[in-house]
Amino acid sequence: xxxxxxxxxxxxxxxxxxxxxxxxxxxxxxxxxxxxxxxxxxxxxxxxxxxxxxxxxxxxxxxxxxxxxxxxxxxxxxxxxxxxxxxxxxxxxxxxxxxxxxxxxxxxxxxxxxxxxxxxxxxxxxxxxxxxxxxxxxxxxxxxxxxxxxxxxxxxxxxxxxxxxxxxxxxxxxxxxxxxxxxxxxxxxxxxxxxxxxxxxxxxxxxxxxxx
Amino acid sequence: xxxxxxxxxxxxxxxxxxxxxxxxxxxxxxxxxxxxxxxxxxxxxxxxxxxxxxxxxxxxxxxxxxxxxxxxxxxxxxxxxxxxxxxxxxxxxxxxxxxxxxxxxxxxxxxxxxxxxxxxxxxxxxxxxxxxxxxxxxxxxxxxxxxxxxxxxxxxxxxxxxxxxxxxxxxxxxxxxxxxxxxxxxxxxxxxxxxxxxxxxxxxxxxxxxxxxxxxxxxxxxxxxxxxxxxxxxxxxxxxxxxxxxxxxxxxxxxxxxxxxxxxxxxxxxxxxxxxxxxxxxxxxxxxxxxxxxxxxxxxxxxxxxxxxxxxxxxxxxxxxxxxxxxxxxxxxxxxxxxxxxxxxxxxxxxxxxxxxxxxxxxxxxxxxxxxxxxxxxxxxxxxxxxxxxxxxxxxxxxxxxxxxxxxxxxxxxxxxxxxxxxxxxxxxxxxxxxxxxxxxxxxxxxxxxxxxxxxxxxxxxxx
Ligand code: SF4
Numbered sequence: 001x002x003x004x005x006x007x008x009x010x011x012x013x014x015x016x017x018x019x020x021x022x023x024x025x026x027x028x029x030x031x032x033x034x035x036x037x038x039x040x041x042x043x044x045x046x047x048x049x050x051x052x053x054x055x056x057x058x059x060x061x062x063x064x065x066x067x068x069x070x071x072x073x074x075x076x077x078x079x080x081x082x083x084x085x086x087x088x089x090x091x092x093x094x095x096x097x098x099x100x101x102x103x104x105x106x107x108x109x110x111x112x113x114x115x116x117x118x119x120x121x122x123x124x125x126x127x128x129x130x131x132x133x134x135x136x137x138x139x140x141x142x143x144x145x146x147x148x149x150x151x152x153x154x155x156x157x158x159x160x161x162x163x164x165x166x167x168x169x170x171x172x173x174x175x176x177x178x179x180x181x182x183x184x185x186x187x188x189x190x191x192x193x194x195x196x197x198x199x200x201x202x203x204x205x206x207x208x209x210x211x212x
Numbered sequence: 213x214x215x216x217x218x219x220x221x222x223x224x225x226x227x228x229x230x231x232x233x234x235x236x237x238x239x240x241x242x243x244x245x246x247x248x249x250x251x252x253x254x255x256x257x258x259x260x261x262x263x264x265x266x267x268x269x270x271x272x273x274x275x276x277x278x279x280x281x282x283x284x285x286x287x288x289x290x291x292x293x294x295x296x297x298x299x300x301x302x303x304x305x306x307x308x309x310x311x312x313x314x315x316x317x318x319x320x321x322x323x324x325x326x327x328x329x330x331x332x333x334x335x336x337x338x339x340x341x342x343x344x345x346x347x348x349x350x351x352x353x354x355x356x357x358x359x360x361x362x363x364x365x366x367x368x369x370x371x372x373x374x375x376x377x378x379x380x381x382x383x384x385x386x387x388x389x390x391x392x393x394x395x396x397x398x399x400x401x402x403x404x405x406x407x408x409x410x411x412x413x414x415x416x417x418x419x420x421x422x423x424x425x426x427x428x429x430x431x432x433x434x435x436x437x438x439x440x441x442x443x444x445x446x447x448x449x450x451x452x453x454x455x456x457x458x459x460x461x462x463x464x465x466x467x468x469x470x471x472x473x474x475x476x477x478x479x480x481x482x483x484x485x486x487x488x489x490x491x492x493x494x495x496x497x498x499x500x501x502x503x504x505x506x507x508x509x510x511x512x513x514x515x516x517x518x519x520x521x522x523x524x525x526x527x528x529x530x531x532x533x534x535x536x537x538x539x540x541x542x543x544x545x546x547x548x549x550x551x552x553x554x555x556x557x558x559x560x561x562x563x564x565x566x567x568x569x570x571x572x573x574x575x576x577x578x579x580x581x582x583x584x585x586x587x588x589x590x591x592x593x594x595x596x597x598x599x600x601x602x603x604x605x606x607x608x609x610x611x612x613x614x615x616x617x618x619x620x621x622x623x624x625x626x627x628x629x630x631x632x633x634x635x636x637x638x639x640x641x642x643x644x645x646x647x648x649x650x651x652x653x654x655x656x657x658x659x660x661x662x663x664x665x666x667x668x669x670x671x672x673x674x675x676x
Contacts, residue, residue, distance in 0.1 A: 020645050
């Protein structure tokens, strides 16, 4: 996993609530057995006017000019700004894979669905929860200013706006540690092999029916 | 100290506690399907790791499998590759699999309980958000992403932070015309799709304990649509009766011992929850969603709300765009909505009881002439077999329904079963998101009985 330390990035506003993982990456793309290559299909049904399918050459497809991602000013964005309950729905990790593949390293929203939130951390994406009143300002400023950028510092847990305002955000210590160092948590868990085996031995005594 | 049901199951599965308060949670059962597992198996191979405990896992392909002419294999090469990858991975790593041609194959959340692989007090995970289904058995069951699928395969554990607890009590007796599905849709309409985010739910009260295991599974299945990763129902005689005699259920001395442990699986009388709701079952009528989020639902006897009734601008905007997508207007009575298609299936409503409920409504009647397609897709090969033994297939076929092979089918349209642009469907599945059943398809979530009645009438209708 790619470490996340800090990020100075262009912000793309996606001004809607309940953006679900079906919208982030529609199901037909879930047929791939790889982790990469989902970027061109991110938000496929909103982004293109035709029906997308696996293996299509997206450079030939008709774009939906009304969708924010197709506007020139947001090209190269690495921070996504959205509304409540971002990432709800299916547990598909293809959603963060698609965001990452399209260049997004950070999603800012007032609330996230649990599974999506968790999946972000496994893929080097930082989800930041921001209170509604700050979020409204961020949206307004982002719409009002071309090339609107934010500076994110994970170690300090701060988000800095172009006008110099600093918002702090919270993040769980363990997840922060893994993200800062790009750590694979399977390796960390396997350091506790003995504890797992001890637990199993005890449970086999207490609840043998669980082992069949 | 008094414990909630959740606390009891959680505490029994703590392997170790980390400095930051997160724990290593031991996983008893791991369900696997073809969509979210290939990258996890690849990860194992790349890191040269072996599964920690193969007997804890069970796999079956469900999302991509065709529901017709199965003997001819899968025609879509991409779907075929994914299903074959599952077969090969299970073979290579020694994981129990019910493959596409096995009578026990079906939707992973239907097959697990049916085989007796889901037991009270277990921790259960699957790379699928509807894993919450298994909470019906007092199993702490949650959906995980692919990285966590790999983590569980390699370590049999997950790193977890303790969620908060919420109890939702549904008092009184539910109308005969309603089911677990209607309770689920009603609760979501009340608390919203993010109402349960960060919580483990426990469903309690007379209306819940009155439900069969099938009804409890439909209800817990949709806990995720209320934002909660897991939803639980306490163990009672209904639970125990369901488990006995299934292929992988414990027997003899093991069962006796298990029964003693399972009888503890309820919240202590004075247990404290972080949040409590209570509803009256008498207020619940058969539910129909009208929008593109499971929370956009009303009773079948009601109407689409007016935009002026939205609680704020954000909600008004999302209602507006939902109505545009759905091709509907505010204030329209639900029973005036004509449909094109009916889908009875999915891990929410494809069990024998669901098929029986639908067949009762359909018996001796004909699907309306405006219905282009009406599908019945059993949750497993064994359910299909049982329904055929009861003659349900004949009732459906005579009425004009198609009787299909088991799988996810039109719940998410990853196989050939899907809606065309603009088509409107009464569906017993769990998500009405834009494009869920096919690009431009319009989904109304309902119970099997309401779906069946809509098929016959050609529009939504009250069955009471
Ligand atoms: S039936 Fe639908 S919701 Fe259930 S596992 Fe299959 S695709 Fe997911």
